[in-house]
Amino acid sequence: MSTPGRFVLVPTPIGNMGDITLRAIEVLKEANRIACEDTRHSAPLLSKLGITGKPLVSLHDHNEVRRLPELLDAVRGGETVAMVTDAGMPAVSDPGYRVVQACIEQGIPFEVLPGPSAVLTALVGSGFPVHAFRFLGFLPIKKGKRLSVLEESLSIEGTSIFFESPHRLLSTLELLAEKLPDAPCCVARELTKKFETYHRGTAAELLAHFQVHPPKGEIVFLVKGE
Structure with a gap:
């Protein structure tokens, strides 16, 4: 046997x-x-x-x-x-x-086995609520659907977590800054690596930052709901 x-x-x-x-x-x-x-x-x-x-x-x-x-x-x-x-x-x-x-x-x-997770690392590091959160994978490619998902996330309790590509982050921030400029956001970049950064602020503030400093590396994007 x-x-x-x-x-x-x-x-x-x-x-x-x-x-x-x-x-x-x-x-x-x-x-x-x-x-x-x-x-x-x-x-x-x-x-x-x-x-x-x-x-x-x-x-x-x-x-x-x-x-x-x-x-x-x-x-x-x-x-x-x-x-x-x-x-x-x-x-x-x-x-x-x-x-x-x-x-x-x-x-x-x-x-x-338990182990490293970009989702939980970004959630805790963001400073956003951890009592209620949801992970929704990558944001939709189409702008209309992407905006709908983000608007819904801002209307519910807790924190919503997404993966986002660096070349599309500006587009996502532009969508939010146009409709909801005061939306609280966090961009967690290159987690656990040498150049790890957390950028926290409103959608408008983060858009202004990344327009001057183009994003690079792997990104977790978080928004704080009501």
């Missing part, structure tokens, strides 16, 4: 390599194979942790459905399969949701 296998979703640092947990390192070292959103991205982290020669399998949005059966079969055969994404918690705006869904449906053991 084969040894019971398991699928483990392993969070990885969102910037600072020192944020990897001891438990995450232990699982990655014990795993029979590691599924990575991008093997080229994960390889340097694994090398830094002294994890070499481990089979790495590409598992991303475009091949998740096709590759998942192979990995689930490996777990059924007794393997420990660890899954990492490029940064942070797997499944949160990243591959991983289908993995958990399939494990639940097929009765396959899985674990989710």
